[in-house]
Amino acid sequence: MKIAAVDIGTNSMRLMIAKIEDEKIVHKEKYLFFTRMGEGMDKSKTIPEEVIERNINSLKEIKGICDDREVDKIIAYGTSALRDAENKSEFINRAMDKSGIKVEVISGEEEAYYGYLGVSRSLDLQDFMIMDVGGGSTEFIRIENGEKKYLKSLNIGSVRLNERFSLKDPPDKKQLDELMKHLDEIFDENFGDENVDASLVGIGGTATALSAINLGLDSYDPDKIDGSVIAYDDVEKIFEDLSQMRLDERLAVKGLEPKRADIIVAGAAIIKRYMERDKIREIIISDSDNLEGSVYHNIKKK
Structure with a gap:
């Protein structure tokens, strides 16, 4: 089974495609996209149109990569910038419409928990x-x-x-x-x-x-x-x-x-x-x- 994880962060968007065997990651590929979702967000709580477009274009590219790699499931989540954004729903709806990827906004605690799970399996x-x-x-x-x-x-x-x-x-x-x-x-x-x-x-x-x-x-x-x-x-x-x-x-x-x-x-x-x-x-x-x-x-x- 192949699962793709997409982290839509404040500075970058990251993609990992993981091959799963016996509930373990046995192989992974990572990709990095500098999308700067949080640009201007410390002063304004609204994601500008050009930033929305930039991030959606990267999601479309990610969907193409996942299709080429025959990924079974895509998990996509937004962190700090999307948590703060007043127009997060607009981005989520347009992302789904344009890329076919469903984006979930996770809490800071969930983000921390994901980090814990990743590190605990590594070190x-x-x-x-x-x-x-x-x-x-x-x-x-x-x-x-x-x-x-x-x-x-x-x-x-x-x-x-x-x-x-x-x-x-x-x-x-x-x-x-x-x-x-x-x-x-x-x-x-x-x-x-x-x-x-x-x-x-x-x-x-x-x-x-x-x-x-x-x-x-x-x-x-x-x-x-x-x-x-x-x-x-x-x-x-x-x-x-x-x-x-x-x-x-x-x-x-x-x-x-x-x-x-x-x-x-x-x-x-x-x-x-x-x-x-x-x-x-x-x-x-x-x-x-x-x-x-x-x-x-x-x-x-x-």
Whole structure:
């Protein structure tokens, strides 16, 4: 059986086609489309017409890929940007009409749960915190003794923060100080004095981009990314380097996808500040995330 999972995120749309045997993913292919669903969404809660068209065109392309691969079922879900959009119903209806793909909008808690399912099937850990930095939100999933303790979804993401603070090219010190202060306030409000004494696992585009940069990859290699470890000192250095570069310089950074170059500073800031706050010395990167999790969730429902 083949199942396709489509994650319609704030910055990108991702497709995974998974071959299933004995309720396990035995082979997968992944595709990435930079559709920027959340463009302008921090100020306006309406998805602009050009953004709707851009995303529907990608869904039509995805439907063609799925048909060519003889996929049995397509699971498509929208996250932060669609959750916030006042005209989400218009997008969902038009997506179905134009592409034949039914899109469901999932909650932040469901998104976090999918991330947990994906990571738990990939890494052999018992006590850990998953951190999923997306374009519009960041999910945290705390695992103790192999069981979920809590899920949190915070409205901080690489696209959202980049737009909210109108980061210059490159950002100036005042902007970065204000960004860090905002992150401190969000973390304090949601975590208080809690200090997590467990492994930190990073999933999502920002985390995998930092790993690719740290490894100096010429092209994305999931086998090298999955299970890779980045020390805090390296996260800090990458952030400092990127935040001092102009966009044209970031575009030349090895391992960084060009269409992520304009938002990577805000995304890296989230990871850096959280690690700094809890004195976390390293972050483990997982290539398996909510795409795999959504498939396993679908299998479990049967």
